[in-house]
Amino acid sequence: MNSRCLLVLAAALGVAVAQESFKCPDDFGFYPHHVSCDKYWKCDNGVAELKTCGNGLAFDATDSKYLTENCDYLHNVECGERTQLEPPISTPHCQRLYGIFADETKCDVFWNCWNGEASRYQCSPGLAYDRESRVCMWADQVPECRNEEVANGFSCPAPGEVSNAGSFSRHAHPEDCRKYYICLEGVAREYGCPIGTVFKIGDADGTGNCEDPEDVPGCEDYYGDLDLKTIRKSELLAGLQQDGQTRATQPKQLKPRPQKEN
The missing domain is CATH 2.170.140.10 (Chitin binding domain)
Structure with a gap:
């Protein structure tokens, strides 16, 4: 019984070694594993070494000359029949x-x-x-x-209620000077002006653009004491710090948008 078990174990180990064996086609190069998408073979002086990409990365095997060692996000790599991945x-x-x-x-x-x-x-x-x-x-x-809820309860005007006859219309947010709604085929979507600007209602119904706060009555002090001139525009538009944390882009206290008088 013990002899048979040893023979079975030896045979299993032999299969495992055979599956992991790889003969380098050239002295140097990087070659995809035959079944694992996140593994590859590195050949150096004809000696093969099995390598594993970081967890969540896969080996990019698009280089037909096999000279590129590149692990990319899984969703960027076409694995094909290389379906196995590390846990x-x-x-x-x-x-x-x-x-x-x-x-x-x-x-x-x-x-x-x-x-x-x-x-x-x-x-x-x-x-x-x-x-x-x-x-x-x-x-x-x-x-x-x-x-x-896409637009926080805002309802688009019925057809014919706005003079703007374009394919979509824009409408000011009732409370936030920076935000506005776009109505496209009757569906309202909330949007926001770039940091440093606010939404200005246009002369025609359903129109408007993002302008400097000083050009929008009632929204001049929207950004409070934030000195926009000392902050790089690219950082503001990105809204992110270098450490990946969200930058606070709203004023300390929102000022309600002034309502039109009847």
């Missing part, structure tokens, strides 16, 4: 150590994970993160967010 290693907000992942509770938030460290990103107002395309889209176009 996930998760950290807070990260399903794997590397990758881009949607927030579990907020549709407009996603996380960029690098070696288990998660950086938070947030879509612009009215947008939501789409898990499949991995971009921010209109919230009503993202399946996971269709049941969420």
Whole structure:
């Protein structure tokens, strides 16, 4: 009985070694593993070494000359028949150590994970993160967010109620000078002007643009004592600090948008 067990064990080990064996086609190069998408072979002086990408990365085998050593996000790599992956290693907000992942509770938030460290990103107002395309889209176009209220109760005017005859119309937010609504085919979507500007109602119904606060009556002090001139415009538009944390872009106390007199 013991002899038979030893023979079976030896045979199994032999198969495992054969599966992991690799003969280098050339002295130097990087070659994909035959079944694992996150593994590859590194050949140096004809000697093969099995390498593994970071958890959540996969080996990019698009270099036909096999001279490039590149591990990329899983969603960027066409694995084909290389279907095996290392088990996930998760950290807070990260399903794997590397990758881009949607927030579990907020549709407009996603996380960029690098070696288990998660950086938070947030879509612009009215947008939501789409898990499949991995971009921010209109919230009503993202399946996971269709049941969420897109425009906080705002209803688009009925056809004929606005003089603007274009394909869409713009409407001021009733409380926040920076925000406004876009109505497209009767669906309202909340949006926001770039930091440093506010929404100015146009002369015609359903029109408007983002302008400097001093040019919008009632919204001159929207940004309070924030000195926009000393902050780089690129940082403001990104709305993110270098450490990935969301920069506070709202004033300390929102000033309600002034209402038109009848």
